[in-house]
Amino acid sequence: MNWRSLCALVLESAISAELALFSAYLLTNAQRRSPALYLLAALAACLALIFGGNLLIGAAGWLGLSDVLLALDLLAPPTVYLYVRQICCPAEPLHRLDILHVLPGLAGLLLWKTGLLDSMDVYVNACWFGYLAFAVHFFWRNRARYAPAALKNFVIMLLSVLLAIGMLRIVIVFQAMGGAPFREGLPYLLILCVVFLATGRILFTALQHPDLLSVPGSNVKYASSTLGKAQVDDLNRRLAALMEERRPYLDPNVTLNRLALLLDAPPRHISELINSRYGMSFPAYMNYCRARIAAQLLAGAPNKPVKTVMYESGFRSKSIFNREFQRHFAVSPGRYRDARTLRRETEP
Numbered sequence: 001m002n003w004r005s006l007c008a009l010v011l012e013s014a015i016s017a018e019l020a021l022f023s024a025y026l027l028t029n030a031q032r033r034s035p036a037l038y039l040l041a042a043l044a045a046c047l048a049l050i051f052g053g054n055l056l057i058g059a060a061g062w063l064g065l066s067d068v069l070l071a072l073d074l075l076a077p078p079t080v081y082l083y084v085r086q087i088c089c090p091a092e093p094l095h096r097l098d099i100l101h102v103l104p105g106l107a108g109l110l111l112w113k114t115g116l117l118d119s120m121d122v123y124v125n126a127c128w129f130g131y132l133a134f135a136v137h138f139f140w141r142n143r144a145r146y147a148p149a150a151l152k153n154f155v156i157m158l159l160s161v162l163l164a165i166g167m168l169r170i171v172i173v174f175q176a177m178g179g180a181p182f183r184e185g186l187p188y189l190l191i192l193c194v195v196f197l198a199t200g201r202i203l204f205t206a207l208q209h210p211d212l213l214s215v216p217g218s219n220v221k222y223a224s225s226t227l228g229k230a231q232v233d234d235l236n237r238r239l240a241a242l243m244e245e246r247r248p249y250l251d252p253n254v255t256l257n258r259l260a261l262l263l264d265a266p267p268r269h270i271s272e273l274i275n276s277r278y279g280m281s282f283p284a285y286m287n288y289c290r291a292r293i294a295a296q297l298l299a300g301a302p303n304k305p306v307k308t309v310m311y312e313s314g315f316r317s318k319s320i321f322n323r324e325f326q327r328h329f330a331v332s333p334g335r336y337r338d339a340r341t342l343r344r345e346t347e348p
Helices: 001-026 035-061 063-088 096-111 121-141 147-179 188-209 231-246 256-263 267-278 282-300 306-312 319-327 333-346
Strands: none
Touching: 001 063, 001 121, 001 188, 001 282, 035 063, 035 319, 063 096, 063 121, 063 147, 121 147, 121 282, 147 188, 231 256, 256 267, 282 306, 282 319, 282 333, 306 333, 319 333
């Protein structure tokens, strides 16, 4: 065994152990469980098994694990995309159609086992880059909704590391085409070093802010890290008064910076407060306030068109209005108004 193989062995062992412990750590506290947490734990477990499997194949010759590792390698990319999407909107449930993301993996395994593909390298890399492209696109379109800033930085780091690993995987493919064992090549060692450092950073972040990577804002102590409890309570009172008196959410273009100017407070303090006290991002909280005022308008003006209520409550999109209203009241705006009207008519 040369020095490169020895370094790969040590790094694979360390990374696999780190990721396995991180996955277990995420699942130890029942109060933090959420779809985002399960997805992150699944991703960590997937990567732990992949690196651990490569270790067993290289060191012990367990070639029978190859198919298992291939399946995990095809399931990890959609898990990354679903996590990036879910951590942006932790209050939204996963869709039933999300189960269809396993189809590329199943199709790849079927093509491989039936011999229709001589090599899976191109297919696996296409899955990785395809899903990473979807994840980057979703993150860029919704970057303002990732709060606090530490969460946004974490997602950027995660995507950057995965994209860098993807580029190095292509180098490994070309190296393997030349007949050289990939575990003895410098590109693979570089991948292991990057993953080891990134995993260490993730564990450090998780220990600092236990809920940040799974349920943003569910830990009140995080919001209090920059403000004392009395300051948090005072900011919350001022926010509630502003929402009641000036109703800034009626402006569909209201931003976090605009709200910060009205409250005379740093935007990050307001973002942390909304995350910790209400368990929502800033845009989700604005839509929550709009849905509440829409319910009042529907109940108080039964003859007013629903579309008019939508605009008056600060929504610009009918689909978003219906989705947010149904999320908070479990019925559509029209049915909500009909139920309230029927209740008034039947009251003595």
